[in-house]
Amino acid sequence: MSIISTSSTMAASKQFTKEEIAKHNKQGDLWLVIDSKVYDVSRFAAMHPGGLSVLLDEEVAGQDATEAFFGLHRHEVLLRPQYARLQIGTVVGEKPQIVARAAGAVSTVPYAEPMWLTKGYHSPYFTERHRAFQAALRKLLEEVVLPDALAREEDGKPVSQAVWDKLAEASANVMALRFGPGPHLQGRTLLGGVVKPEEVTFLHALILAQEFARFNSRGYMDGGNGSLIGLPPILKYGRPELRDKIMNDFFDGKKFTSLAISEAFAGSDVSGMKTFATKTDKGWVVNGTKKWITGGMVASYFTVGCRSEEGFVVLVIERGPGVETKPIKTAYSSAAGTAFVTFDNVLVPFENQLGEDGQGLLVILTNFNAERWGMAAAAISAHRVIVEECLKWATQRKVFGKPLISQAVIRAKLAAMISRVESAQAWIEAITYQMINMSHEQQAKLAGQIGLLKSFATKTAQETAEDAVQIFGGRGITKTGMGKHIEHYHRTVVFDAILGGAEDVLDDLGVRQALRMMPKNARL
Structure with missing residues (x-):
């Protein structure tokens, strides 16, 4: 999604008639009209990325090329300085019909907003x-x-x-x-x-x-979100001095925290962790590795789940001697800072322990609700952006002489997309209302609901990603141009299905919690 400021447009004051514009229709003297604005592309034509022949087409050269332009380009192209300065005036008696959404404004496209x-x-x-x-x-x-x-x-x-x-x-x-x-x-x-x-x-x-x-910008956003799952256990279980120090570092935008739970040996199966913390007279000594740690490359602190003689313990480990991070290459941008983290005989003060000895698993599990809720919220919002992209494209793209939206199969795909995102939005709003009105202890009842919601949100998002590629065709697998957001979404949407717990695991969690709440006397 791109936001274009209307202030970036350069409205030329000179006006031209359609008859006058039509005379400039050959190489070296080439004008065209896009949304009532007249552009002199005489010098630019030879540099046109699509070739000179496109601009010399009889429906473009000296003509209103609005429909042709928006069948190939995004509106933002017109507002780039190198193209905006090609505008030499406007068409007599015409006004622009296409207005970019101003920064901060709400979209008027149906279903583009909750x-x-x-x-x-x-x-x-x-x-x-x-x-x-x-x-x-x-x-x-x-x-x-x-x-x-x-x-x-x-x-x-x-x-x-x-x-x-x-x-x-x-x-x-x-x-x-x-x-x-x-x-x-x-x-x-x-x-x-x-x-x-x-x-x-x-x-x-x-x-x-x-x-x-x-x-x-999925990699970028994940890289900026690492502290949102790494810091909450510190806020809830950390000693005041530790909590306030790390909290204020983050609130000031200076230092960041990553949650380090997943390992090559343990993903959704948290109990399979092998990173070990040994209690000594001087503090905990930690050895082990963590994998797929979001934001780990820039983190100053790590909230680390470890095994111990007492069971499990969660420790806050500051980057320093014995802590090494290496980047992991993933399908999305390295801006996510995804890291493989090694702890080699790292001495951790007792003051950096979160929760009681042997209760580390509780600390980890109580963090999952908020983590998965946040992931579901983000997944639904990103999903909605794709719905807006598809609605815009389907109404402006022409195939077989008609708008793409005139095809029933396209309308069916859009109907499915809208139903998915609106269902997920309604569900998360209902769960959020419960979070407001429940005590922290009561919110444990939401674990299954949130797990099922996240699974539903990520499954339906992947379905929409597939449909979106079909609607955009070749543009949906191209990293630049009209379908760039579709390509990016289709390539990165699968991350939502893995992070915070795989879909199958979350589905099972939801059903198991429901079974624990089943009344003993329930019969058909």
């Missing part, structure tokens, strides 16, 4: 204050994060420090907001005061998770 954010619809959960919060957040993210996300997804570098600094500013405190409601927000100004600390609920956390996931 129902609660769509004009004319209502919600039992969200209010006008939530909408004000969303508007302020989206504007900030699209102005600050989006340009960096697109650039870093390409070059594979981590999130720029300038982005962290902007999100951490005292006037916004977005870094603190990302962890939802809690005492960590007290005394902070949030998004310029659009919401007060005591007003924040998990609905705001849902908005945050979904707004951050709209950029179609």
Whole structure:
């Protein structure tokens, strides 16, 4: 998804008649019209990536080429400086019909936004204050994060420090907001005061998770999200001194934490971990390896699950002697910082232990609900972006002389996409409402619901990715141009199905929890 600022357009004041434009229809003297704007492409024609012949076509040269252009290019192309300056005027009596969405604005494409954010619809959960919060957040993210996300997804570098600094500013405190409601927000100004600390609920956390996931820069976003799963166990179980130090490092955008649970020996089967912590007089000594650690390449701290003589223990290990990270190449950008981590006789102070001896598995498991909920929220939001892309393409692309949308098979695919994303959105909003109204202990009842939701969200997202490629055709497997977001989504969507627990494992979790709650006297 790309956001184009309307201020970047250069509206030439000179006007031309269609008859005058039609005279400029040959090599060396070539004009064309796109959405009422007149472009002189005489010099550019020889450099046109699609070749000169495309521009000399009788339906393009000296003609209104709007339909032809939007059958091949995204609107953002027109607003690039090198192309915008080719505009020499406008057509007499005509005005632009195609207006780019301004940064921060809500899309008017049907189903491009959740129902609660769509004009004319209502919600039992969200209010006008939530909408004000969303508007302020989206504007900030699209102005600050989006340009960096697109650039870093390409070059594979981590999130720029300038982005962290902007999100951490005292006037916004977005870094603190990302962890939802809690005492960590007290005394902070949030998004310029659009919401007060005591007003924040998990609905705001849902908005945050979904707004951050709209950029179609999967590696980049994962790289920036590592602390969202690595820091919560520290906030809940860490000693005050350790908690405050690491929390403030992150809230200031300076240091980051990765959750280090998965190993080559243990993925969804957490109990299969082999990394071992030995208790000594001086502290814990840790040896072992961790694999597929998101954000591990830039992490200063690791929240590490270990075996011990007492069972399991979770330790916070600071990057230093004995800690080594190596990048793991994956199907998406190295901006994710996915790492293989080695711990070689690392001495960890007793003060860095989270929870009691032998209770480490509890610390790990209680973190899963929030982790999977956040992943589901992001997956649903990214899914929705693809629905919008497909709706736009199907209405502007012509095949066999008719819009693509005129084909029943395309409408059927779109209907399935919409049904999937709206079902998942309704489910996560209902679960989020329960999170607000349940105590932390009661939220254990949501483990199965959240597991089933995440599995549903990732399975249906993969189905939509397949359908989207079919709708876009060859463009859906091309990394640049019209279908670039479809290609990226199709290539990276499978990550959601693995991270935080494989789909089969989560499905089984949901059913097993339901069976534990089955009444003994239930009969048909």
